[in-house]
Each structure stands twice: as structure tokens, then as C-alpha cells.
Amino acid sequence: xxxxxxxxxxxxxxxxxxxxxxxxxxxxxxxxxxxxxxxxxxxxxxxxxxxxxxxxxxxxxxxxxxxxxxxxxxxxxxxxxxxxxxxxxxxxxxxxxxxxxxxxxxxxxxxxxxxxxxxxxxxxxxxxxxxxxxxxxxxxxxxxxxxxxxxxxxxxxxxxxxxxxxxxxxxxxxxxxxxxxxxxxxxxxxxxxxxxxxxxx
Numbered sequence: 001x002x003x004x005x006x007x008x009x010x011x012x013x014x015x016x017x018x019x020x021x022x023x024x025x026x027x028x029x030x031x032x033x034x035x036x037x038x039x040x041x042x043x044x045x046x047x048x049x050x051x052x053x054x055x056x057x058x059x060x061x062x063x064x065x066x067x068x069x070x071x072x073x074x075x076x077x078x079x080x081x082x083x084x085x086x087x088x089x090x091x092x093x094x095x096x097x098x099x100x101x102x103x104x105x106x107x108x109x110x111x112x113x114x115x116x117x118x119x120x121x122x123x124x125x126x127x128x129x130x131x132x133x134x135x136x137x138x139x140x141x142x143x144x145x146x147x148x149x150x151x152x153x154x155x156x157x158x159x160x161x162x163x164x165x166x167x168x169x170x171x172x173x174x175x176x177x178x179x180x181x182x183x184x185x186x187x188x189x190x191x192x193x194x195x196x197x198x199x200x201x
Contacts, residue, residue: 086130086133086135087130088163088165088166089129089130089131090165091164091165092131092162092163092198092199092201093130093131093132093133093162093163093164093166094126094131094132094133094160094161094162094163094195094198094199095135095160095161095163096115096119096132096133096134096135096158096159096161096191096195097134097135097136097137097147097161098111098112098115098134098135098136098137098156098157098158099137099138099139099147099151099156099157099158099159100112100136100137100138100139100156101138101139101140101156102140104156107178108156110181111156111158111177111181112136114184114187114188114191115134115158115177115191116134117188118187118188118192118195119132119134119195121188122188122192122195123192123195126199131199132195132199139153151171151173152173153173157173157174157177158173158174158177159171159172159173159174160172160174160191160194160195160198162198162201172194174190174191174194176190177191
């Protein structure tokens with residue numbers, strides 16, 4: 001008996017291309033491809049979430065680094081004044097401390113500059129001999145908070161401390177510095193008079 005032959009390339013009423021589609025859909029490779037297509041969207045979403053988290057972490061680290069660098073530049077001051085406790089010297093000594101805390105505005109920097117200029121211009125020899133010392137102290141730094149109570153600080157302030165043989169005998173908050181910001185000469189004279197008053201005792 002001769003084999004049955006379907007015309008126009010059809011077998012049992014189905015074309016060859018239809019049969020190939022059925023076979024491919026039944027193969028394990030087709031099933032695997034289908035599963036991949038099914039799970040790709042969640043994997044892509046997970047990858048996007050991970051990328052977003054890494055980006056947030058990187059930006060956070062950058063912000064911390066930038067803030068640290070900024071605070072260092074703020075605390076450095078002009079010319080890098082001393083921040084530690086000055087060494088004791090025999091006789092009279094005046095320690096002029098500019099107490100700061102937090103961010104520093106333009107006026108805050110101006111106070112530091114004028115205070116440092118006062119010592120450099122009027123007391124160069126005394127500064128070299130450590131009889132006059134200028135320093136900047138951040139009361140927000142570790143171990144420095146006690147100065148707020150010691151000198152009754154309520155704002156950024158310049159304080160003159162009179163020491164005799166290394167022992168502090170009295171101190172004075174130079175409260176008029178804020179009123180003299182627009183008068184540099186008056187500002188410097190005000191501080192200079194206070195320093196001289198202690199040195200002459």
C-alpha cells in the first residue's frame with residue numbers, strides 16, 4: 001500500500017511550519033526560554049534596586065567626606081592658630097582664646113582675623129616669648145564643652161585669661177567685639193588695651 005501523501009506540503013491537515021511550532025513548544029529548551037522570560041523582569045528590578053542602594057551609599061560617603069573636609073577648613077582658621085593649652089611661662093601671661101562652635105559666618109572669620117592681627121601687630125615680642133598667646137577653641141569638639149561653663153559662654157566670644165606662673169588668676173569676656181566689627185582699629189585697640197592691662201599687673 002502506498003504511503004499517503006498530502007498535497008501542498010500538509011500532513012494530516014497541518015502544515016510543516018505548524019508541526020515545527022508544536023515540537024519546539026514541547027521541547028525542554030522552549031520551557032527554559034519561557035521561564036527565563038517569565039523571571040527576567042523581577043531580576044532586572046532587583047538589579048535596579050541594588051544599583052540605587054549602591055548609589056545612595058556612595059553619595060552618603062561623599063557627603064560625609066565633604067562635610068569632614070569643610071569642618072576642618074572651618075576649624076583651621078587663618079594661619080592655623082593654636083588650639084591646645086599653651087605652655088606655662090614664668091610671670092605674667094595672657095591667653096586670648098576665640099571660642100567658636102558650629103558653622104562660622106563671615107563675621108565669625110572677621111573676628112578671628114582681627115584678633116590674630118592684634119597679637120601680631122601689637123605684641124610680636126610677647127608672642128615670641130609666649131607671654132601672649134592666641135588660640136581658637138571649638139567648644140563643640142570632644143573634651144572642649146567645659147569651656148562653655150567655665151567662661152559662661154552664650155555665643156562665639158573672645159576671652160582674655162590672665163595667668164601668673166602658669167596659674168589662671170582672672171579672665172574677661174570681650175563682649176564689645178561684636179559692636180566693633182565695622183571699626184577694625186577700634187576692635188584692635190579694644191583687645192590690645194585688655195591685654196596690656198593684664199601684662200602690667
